[in-house]
Amino acid sequence: xxxxxxxxxxxxxxxxxxxxxxxxxxxxxxxxxxxxxxxxxxxxxxxxxxxxxxxxxxxxxxxxxxxxxxxxxxxxxxxxxxxxxxxxxxxxxxxxxxxxxxxxxxxxxxxxxxxxxxxxxxxxxxxxxxxxxxxxxxxxxxxxxxxxxxxxxxxxxxxxxxxxxxxxxxxxxxxxxxxxxxxxxxxxxxxxxxxxxxxxxxxxxxxxx
Numbered sequence: 001x002x003x004x005x006x007x008x009x010x011x012x013x014x015x016x017x018x019x020x021x022x023x024x025x026x027x028x029x030x031x032x033x034x035x036x037x038x039x040x041x042x043x044x045x046x047x048x049x050x051x052x053x054x055x056x057x058x059x060x061x062x063x064x065x066x067x068x069x070x071x072x073x074x075x076x077x078x079x080x081x082x083x084x085x086x087x088x089x090x091x092x093x094x095x096x097x098x099x100x101x102x103x104x105x106x107x108x109x110x111x112x113x114x115x116x117x118x119x120x121x122x123x124x125x126x127x128x129x130x131x132x133x134x135x136x137x138x139x140x141x142x143x144x145x146x147x148x149x150x151x152x153x154x155x156x157x158x159x160x161x162x163x164x165x166x167x168x169x170x171x172x173x174x175x176x177x178x179x180x181x182x183x184x185x186x187x188x189x190x191x192x193x194x195x196x197x198x199x200x201x202x203x204x205x206x207x208x209x
Contacts, residue, residue: 063091065098065186067197068129072208073116078139082208083116083131084197086186088124095124097189100132102149102182109185112152124188134182134204137174145174147201178202 068085075081088095101109115122116131124130136148151168178201186195199207 061090061092062191063088063093063095063124063188065089065095065124065188065191065195067195070134070204070208071131072205075136079136080138081136082134082204084134084184085129085131086124086195087129088126093190095188095191098122098124098130098186099188100184100186102134102184104149104177104182105180106183109183111149113150113184114152132184132186134184135201137205147172147174147177178205 065086066089068087071083071085073081073083084100086098086100098115100113100115102111102113103109114133116133122130133150135150138146138148140146149170149172151170180201181198182201182204184197186197
């Protein structure tokens with residue numbers, strides 16, 4: 001069976017050929033070899049463009065995710081949490097089993113993070129963005145400042161049940177970590193591309209809303 005894209009390309013190519021013949025008053029019975037070659041090249045080019053366009057419109061409209069800024073949430077007087085918002089901006093359906101991973105100063109992305117209000121992999125829908133926990137900044141009783149990173153087991157990161165999972169912590173000195181680059185990679189089970197994001201921890205804190 002001929003694919004509908006092929007039929008569309010053939011029809012449009014024939015229309016273009018007819019328009020060219022009428023526009024340039026080409027006599028198909030007295031046409032030169034150079035005119036034939038020129039006509040063939042033009043039609044071939046038009047066919048390729050039309051084929052690409054029709055193929056593009058035939059592609060399934062998979063969800064597309066984008067980062068939508070950093071937000072901060074105060075948890076008492078001594079703790080502030082920083083989240084990276086992830087939104088679905090176009091496509092159909094939902095972005096399923098979304099996972100966020102982070103690394104510090106490299107691109108291994110080996111540590112799973114968690115979504116706000118949920119310690120499990122998430123579904124992201126249109127108009128319902130999700131917030132990925134980056135880190136927290138805390139002060140202790142001696143007013144020492146710390147960067148607290150989420151820590152989650154690999155097997156828990158792929159647990160898609162509704163129960164909440166315990167999230168561990170990695171506590172580091174703010175002075176030692178504030179200028180390190182924080183890298184994030186977000187994936188979804190039904191999206192082929194990985195969404196990447198990087199920024200220094202000090203810049204994240206300064207620009208968070």
